[in-house]
Amino acid sequence: MPLAPVLMIQGTHSNAGKSLMVTALCRIFARRGLRVAPFKAQNMALNSFVTPEGHEIGRAQAVQAEAAGVAPHVDMNPILIKPEGDGVSQLMLNGRPYTRLHAGNFYALKTELWPHVTAALDRLRQRFDLVIAEGAGSPAEINLKAGDIVNMRVARYANAPVLLVGDIDRGGVFAALVGTMVLLEPEERALVKGFIINKFRGDVRLLGDGLTMLQERAFGVPTLGVVPFLPNLRIADEDSVALETRHVRGDGEIEIAVVRLPRISNFDDFDALAAEPGVRVRFVQHPDEMTERPTALILPGSKATIADLAWLRATGLAARIQALAREGVPLVGICGGYQMLGQWLEDPDGVEAPPGTRVPGLGLLPTHTIFARQKATFQVEVEGCSGALFAGIAGARGYEIHMGRTQSPAPLLRLRRTSGETVLDGAQQGAVWGTYVHGLFDNAALRHAWLKSLGWRPQGVGLSENWREREYDRLADHVAAHVDINAIAALVEQAGKPSA
Known part of the structure; x- marks a missing residue:
């Protein structure tokens, strides 16, 4: 042949x-x-x-x-x-x-x-x-x-x-x-x-x-x-070099500050947010870039969660994020960002740090993460959810890429992996929530529900479901x-x- x-x-x-x-x-x-x-x-x-x-x-x-x-x-x-x-x-x-x-x-x-x-x-x-x-x-x-x-x-x-x-x-x-x-x-x-x-x-x-x-x-x-x-052009960038010239995306009164971690990954998770009329997504690297209170904050994925958490503390961003969250600014953590929001992060096997490392998280979610050598890589579909914000997102799809498991007392989502197994994911405390699932904001129901909770009002027809195809x-x-x-x-x- x-x-x-x-x-x-x-x-x-x-x-x-x-x-x-x-x-x-x-x-x-x-x-x-x-x-x-x-x-x-x-x-x-x-x-x-x-x-x-x-x-x-x-x-x-x-x-x-x-x-x-x-x-x-x-x-x-x-x-x-x-x-x-x-x-x-x-x-x-x-x-x-x-x-x-x-x-x-x-x-x-x-x-x-x-x-x-x-x-x-x-x-x-x-x-x-x-x-x-x-x-x-x-x-x-x-x-x-x-x-x-x-x-x-x-x-x-x-x-x-x-x-x-x-x-x-x-x-x-x-x-x-x-x-x-x-x-x-x-x-x-x-x-x-x-x-x-x-x-x-x-x-x-x-x-x-x-x-x-x-x-x-x-x-x-x-x-x-x-x-x-x-x-x-709204097509996912290959890597964070694109943020050097495009650290602000979209235009509008709703400003979402995304922390540009040194080892930021999968920042295309937020493309759909920036594509909505009236929404601006800004990537920040220093507390001075958040002197004015943003509408909301996002901690994105990271290839090295423990190292990037240490960087947050060294730059003063950790303290600023904690202060804004306690003032009521909505905060979302995705994957590595979700891990950082918890009480503790443990690395018994030396996946990211010396074996036995245990470091405090930002303390904004009642969760506890333990790193594991086996990497979780699955496409997932939301089978069930809790909380008004997540109503109507059953059937939403995304994917997991992480090395660790996070214990949550009240998971937000029930996920069906492509492997066939069902797992629980996520946590919420007030206006702070986190998940391992990349791509959730591509789901219009969740995206619009969260943006409306920030005070956003749709302008015109909004972002179509097939916007990437277009x-x-x-x-x-x-x-x-x-x-x-x-x-x-x-x-x-x-x-x-x-x-x-």
Whole structure:
């Protein structure tokens, strides 16, 4: 059985727009009737997602799968690296914790990991009509190329045509594209079939003869599109680097302050809140950013709860959060934030801290967390709930990613995991509540009930249930209007033909 073709998107540097370009192309080719799968051999991100089978993958690949209209699968991201701080990361292999890495040790593992990359890619190529692969960082990092398992080595393995994306908004895009080509090996350069200049602001005519000169100096590779910057795009970001430029989202009188923890994870939990008219979500890192009382506070997920709780205390944010909560400001904790809100956190086995560590929480919920080595990764559905705020959310879906269990005297939610088991979750004390479930605010009933309790009044029709689908279409329409999709489709067709 012939394997499906692979189209690969690489970039001149990190944050050039590779992930969104893959998302757009997944949508475009899916609308053409193909079954499309995204693929990224190795991802480094704290925003992650749980597949229906209970495997953990990068959030970007879950977004790309959703844009393609297919269920996310662990084969789409076989290696996920989750930084924990101080040069240590958790390495997830095929959706499960594999080892803890210290800086520099990863390269010794790459020979061991490469067969997992090729096996996952081959399985996708057997099940889908087209795989759109994403690189990481730059393929021209000459000091790292010997250990490459995510960029040109993948392209060579799959004989995939490569589109190289450059970010013109940063400046120096021509130098970045030409420089990347110069640093590639001849057999790698031969795989690069087109450039895409991304995030352009202004009139494309300002580029003048630049595109022709680029082709002449970059080994004859043509530019297949100049994509204008697309403002106000509401698609989940891959990692917290996006918060450097977009730490305030939405606009309105209801201000929700989200604490930007050093190891913040899954902050896309709050995208739906920021998308509601009249709501502003602001990420804060210092007590001075909360001198004016916000409407509500959120403590988000964290890859290292105990370390981030210590950071809260060191910065003075812990005291400010406690003071605001005792003044009646509503406060929500999600996952690691939920753990922090309790009375105590214990780590008997040394999961996050030295074995036997016991630290006080913020004392705002009557809960007690004990860390455990086994990671809970499940998609869940709400079967039952307590409290007026949660009325009507039966059937809401979300997912769990945590290493620990929290004892609550009065759980808020009864959850059915995809494993079939039923578990109890959450706690509430006054206007403070917490849960392990990521994605709950995507449920309109809960989102609107909580916002109304803050004084929010709906403006117009509000946020539609299919708002993410509409954003995928908006992105796909935008990219399709500014790149030569027919030329890219021809590359895919040629890649799918058996070699002579």
